[in-house]
Amino acid sequence: MGWLHRWWQTEIVHGAKGPLLLALIAFVVTFVTTRTVTRLIRAGRGPFHNVSSGGVHLHHSTPGIVLLVTGAFCAVGADGRLPVNYIGAALVGIGASLVLDEFAMIFHLQDVYWSQEGQLSVYVVTLCAACLGLAIVGISPDAAPWDPAVATSARGRVTLVLGAHLGFVAVTALKGKYPTALLGIFLSPLAWAGAVRLARPRSPWARRFYSSAKIARAAARETKFDERWGPLHLWWADFIGGRPSQPDPSPSSAAAQRP
Template sequence: MDSFWNEPKVPLALLFVAFLVTFLITRTITRLIRAGKGPFRNNIQGGVHIHHAVPGLILLLIGAVTSVAAAGHAPGSLIAAVLIGVGASLVLDEFALILHLTDVYWTKEGQLSVQVVSLTVALLGLLALGIDPFTEDDLSAVGHLGLLVVLPVHIACVLVCVAKGKYSTAAVAAFIPPVGWIGAVRLARPGSRWARRHYSDAKKQRARDRASAFDARFGRWGLDVEDLVAGKPTMGE
């Protein structure tokens, strides 16, 4: 049993579970507070609303220090993983609030927090499943010469995806290179830096048309999922 807890992937799995469970619990509690149901209330001390990103930052810092001190040894590494997962979840759940420096939690802008958390869950899930672009197995498979050729191309494709405004694609491409290759050659998002610098007026219009078609087909589905998870935003709230 002791050997199980010393497996290198166990802390990462604990971090993933702690992150996901904390987010679900946090959103459940905040929705109950918003609806005025249950025993939960906003944490207001001395007239100041203490947002849950504050204890999240504290837990995140404690977890980081614990992780360094543990140097990969259980049980310190396991405790650190849980602390980091819980703390990071609390912080990222209010990512939009931190970004805008105002309480946009229940507004349309606040949905950005859900998107960031969803992307983080996806990346942590890939890591927990063992998909790691920096393992020795990958190096031995392609060889040093192959790595010198493939890695710069891979990094370039990820950076192009970022420049084209395809942030989710870039994040997934860090683990699954073909996603980046496809994203790099397809049209950029119309408001991206790449489109502004490199596209003619005709190509910008093509990018807008494609983005509009994509958002019309998949955007509403994504918003429905976000509303289901996070609660429907209220304009002006």
């Protein structure tokens, strides 16, 4: 377990990742707790119930926004003071989890929490937690025990590599592979693979650079990919967020509620 101790001292203690780790823990615990409570409310079990104010249902994204903003201001004003930035990190983790758990409702401007479209929130929360985890386990150059002479000579090469890597990430995003691009920020091979493979047929890259024949190839590959991995995505969303119990809103009713 010596490697774990060294990693903890290098990355968490000297790398100043303690607040980030606390934010991740608060984020995951809040999401699990929130989904457990909402599923119990839907099943009519336990002492939990929906909260209303003046006849208006109070969604948990509302206190989430308050906590997120409060935590952000605490973190910005902490200036290295340990109690404040840890408190801010916890508030950001809790608030972000409450807001992103209802991301689909905010995106659609409609109550789709228990519909198939509402499972978008599960994907967003999963992606956010994965990025936080990768940021924590990644190597911090400032915390690594570099020799000053080695660090100076390596800085230029690192800058070139990072610039090329961000180029791969940008191409991956332009190809419509947004989750891959986001994770590829931390896992370079994902960005490299996403940048060289076919784009999604409706992506900006495909519309700008692909011929009609190549767009057809991209559409066929997208269909094959979705047929292979789509059931796994649905299983994950059902397992984490609960199986949908409401139909998706019709496009006309969704458009009617938009300002």
